[in-house]
Amino acid sequence: MKKNIAIIMGGYSSEADISVQSGNVVYNNLDSEKFDLYRILISRDKWVYQDENEQEHPMNMADFTTTVNGYKIKFDFIFNAIHGHPGEDGTLLAYFDLLGLQYSSAPFYQMAVAFNKRDCLSLLKPYGIKSATSIYLNKGDHISIEEIEQKLGLPCFVKPNRAGSSFGISKVYKEEELLPALEKAFSEDHEILIEQFLDGTEVSVGVITWKGSIKVLPITEIDTENDFFDYEAKYMGQSNEITPARITETQRKNVSEMAAKIYKTMGLRGLSRADFIFIGDQPHFIELNMVPGLSAESIIPKQAKEAGISLAALFESTIQIN
Template identity: 60%
Template sequence: MINVAIIMGGYSSEFEISLKSGNVVHKNLDSALYRSHRVHILKEKWVYVDESNQEFPINKDDFSVEVNGTKITFDVVFNAIHGTPGEDGLMQAYLELIGIPQTSCDMYQSALTFNKRDLLSVLKPYGIKTATSFYLNKGDIINETEILEKVGLPCFVKPNKSGSSFGISKVKSKEELLPAIEVAYKEDNEIIIESFLDGTEVSVGVINYKGETKVLPMTEIVSENDFFDYEAKYLGKSQEITPARISDEIHSKVASTAKKAYEILKMRGFSRSEFIIVNGEPFMLEMNTVPGLTTESILPQQAREAGISLPELFGNAIQEALNN
């Protein structure tokens, strides 16, 4: 029986969504193959949480836990932490140092993809298209005219390193720019301001499945709000249409771009990349390496469409981590 620690929570605004994801994994792992343990990684504590919600502190020296006099060690870690420290390379580096395999990509890929500016800069030379962008760091002088001359209106102001659309604003006039920058700075001290791409938004899951890179059926995002923001993602203010309503030709172009990005970066584990299709060309916005895993999340929807159940999806991730 394989002992699995499902790490969930994290230190960012996304911790509640992560706890949901982790609990879905816990419920859906095949109990004939895996002994599943929930581990909450929170700023103030790292604890193993048993079935009666009793907490036992994790020993950070070897990532073990003592429960009623018995020491439990883990064969593998299932990473369900969105945001820091599970999606930016910190947990990956720690687990690699102590020699425990884990289900997400490696430390470098994790840190790179979590930084939107760096990710897009690395992929650009490979012909992967991106929006026109302007970068700001906290403390920089803000020249609104210069920014808008480069990116135009409307534009998007985003924290460089955050997820679940926290801190993102769509700016339609010059007057809205400074307040949007302030909102983004609440999440991160680095900002990316991008030109508006008018097209079809699709979300593309790419995973290692049975040793192969597999592109899952795509999801078309139709937001009732101005863009795919937090409300649209989690409070039902959007339609997520899987498979996406795009032609076979465009589908194969987007799929090959998503697969190319995954393989250029030497990714493994789950990934979900966001693209806007403009005049038949995919423009990449970002890549998430610990995407939502709740039953209503996009990647599980896509797996279902591909005929992969949640127990198969999660079990495969563990087997891939152990084989790696």
């Protein structure tokens, strides 16, 4: 008997549209001969099952079921394709835990830590994971432009602490650009991160659970036409993502070991993507993406293809039903 798989997509953040793209890629590639697939669109306004005719059927939030033509549909597994809140930050996963439902992502606590950039950096630092020097600010904190310049120098990056797809990020070159950059970041989150600029080769490393073991996918080099790997570079073709990356064997070994160490240390599972910048041969960790993009323009599908893994096999590898 085929298992019912709910593919959740959308969400409450600026990444909702990208999430729907990712969710539809999963829907179109998972083997419908093995699974009955259901697209579940989640937004602040409604939670609905959208059928193949684009008709919407309300979800019962008490038990995460839906009813179609008088028949109640229960789900055996949840494929999480929600970028940002409430899927990538662990909120929905805690809800699924309460309902006893299995899902593709890491457990809710690990997801919450991974999504919080400064908590993730703080957790990994004692394990020897190098990263850029940074300053943390909460909305309403005193802002010392002088301290930022003295500690980090210019240029520097100003980022929302809990956001993805480069929403709200600015690269700041001049002192007068700092306050507008802070306002932009605070429009996405009330916590922000200001980081030292690292001048080196940027790479992205996919790490997955594959046949019961941790597997590092071929590494992607980020060669962007823009000032940094921003939204337009990620989703509008303004970057050259080279897989496998043009790096030395020493660099490849170092970053692969570090990415696998992060995955193991944090107790992760499913699909992930870690971003790094090389200073010499040493990778410096930037951030972790636990619901990485899965659209045609996204990195993980390209890395899987390079590794000889089809999208169907990649997505099916996350489905572990006890």
